[in-house]
Amino acid sequence: MTAPKKSELTRSRILTEGRALVLANGFGGVGLTELLAASGVPKGSFYYYFASKEAFGSAMLTDYVEDYLAALDAIIARPQPAAERMNTFFNAALKSxxxxxxxxxxxxxxxAEIADLSEDMRQILDQGVTAVCERLAQLLREGVEDGSVIAQNDPDTAAALLYSQWLGAAIIAKLSRRPEPLEQALADTRRRFFI
Known part of the structure; x- marks a missing residue:
């Protein structure tokens, strides 16, 4: 295995620091000066990697979706009943x-912020959500086969609604600064899906 090139490390550092800033402040709340200072790169270096702030946002979201799906795929690959794997995934939503x-x-x-701001960024997140829902539907089907999940009439729709419930619970938890909405979503998921 070869060591990453300096340019790859610099690009990765910009994306990592940028993700942390965006999580804290939103996309519009992160200025280029702040991003450059956090990642320790000059302005010219930023434009070497990204043509614009929007291009940076698209790359950041692409990396985020890839990381998220890789973590979910690692859970899906475990040799456990599907309900246990789903429980692991959703339990991680409560705490880490x-x-x-x-x-x-x-x-x-x-x-909500980027849906009207950037079509490219919106599509990246939308495709990521679709991929998560597809994986959840896969788990629902596997759970019926292994006897750990209650059969759903339409696993694809059930998975999409389940993920929507969790996103809504996360938004309410963020607004209230309380964990109860996520805890309630986990209890409801277990009640409605697990045998």
């Missing part, structure tokens, strides 16, 4: 080292 889903989810943070 980075906080709850309300604190660390860029869909929760940016969906």
């Amino acid at each position: 080292d980075a906080g709850s889903m309300a604190d660390r989810c860029l869909v929760v943070k940016l969906a």
